[in-house]
Amino acid sequence: MSKQEQISLASRTTIMMGVHGNGLTAQIWMAPTPKATVMEFFFPQGFIPDYSKTAMSLGLNYHGFWGSKTIEPPNLPQRAMPDPKAFQGSQIPLDANVVISLVEKILSSD
Numbered sequence: 001m002s003k004q005e006q007i008s009l010a011s012r013t014t015i016m017m018g019v020h021g022n023g024l025t026a027q028i029w030m031a032p033t034p035k036a037t038v039m040e041f042f043f044p045q046g047f048i049p050d051y052s053k054t055a056m057s058l059g060l061n062y063h064g065f066w067g068s069k070t071i072e073p074p075n076l077p078q079r080a081m082p083d084p085k086a087f088q089g090s091q092i093p094l095d096a097n098v099v100i101s102l103v104e105k106i107l108s109s110d
Contacts, residue, residue, distance in 0.1 A: 015039060015103060019092055024051040032059030035106055040064045041094050046087040047077045063102060068095035070102065 001009075010016070010029035017039035018024055027038050038055040042048075044066040055062040056073060064071040071077060081087045 015106060017041070017099070020046075020048055020051065020087075025054075027051065027055055027060060028058065030058070030060055035061075035109065037061040037063065037106055039099065039102070041092055042066055043083065043087045043089070043092050044069075045080060045082050047071070047080050049076065049079055052076055061106075065094060065099065067093045068098045070098065 006026060007029050010026040011031060013026075013030055014033070014035050015037045016024065016027050016030060019041045024038060024040060030036050030038075036059075038051060038060050040051050040062070042064055046066075047064065052062045052064060052073070062073060064076070
């Protein structure tokens with residue numbers, strides 16, 4: 001996908017979600033609408049505030065996830081990486097039902 005295609009796609013995105021990483025930087029192209037949301041998945045008890053701060057400064061909603069637990073402003077945890085190998089690993093637990101429920105709630109809101 002070309003850079004222009006990536007920007008175009010991000011600018012039409014209502015909910016951007018992914019594991020903590022550089023891909024979430026594309027949120028800078030999202031339109032700050034009431035439903036515009038960034039969802040970030042972390043290894044439990046790990047948290048790096050880069051993309052939450054970016055989202056909030058752009059007027060986007062933000063939700064972090066630790067497995068089945070959501071973390072969101074104003075109650076975001078302190079920066080933490082208790083197990084760097086796990087934090088950067090490919091085995092990040094996530095409860096898909098919790099994510100789906102939140103997506104449905106956001107998209108159905110007025």
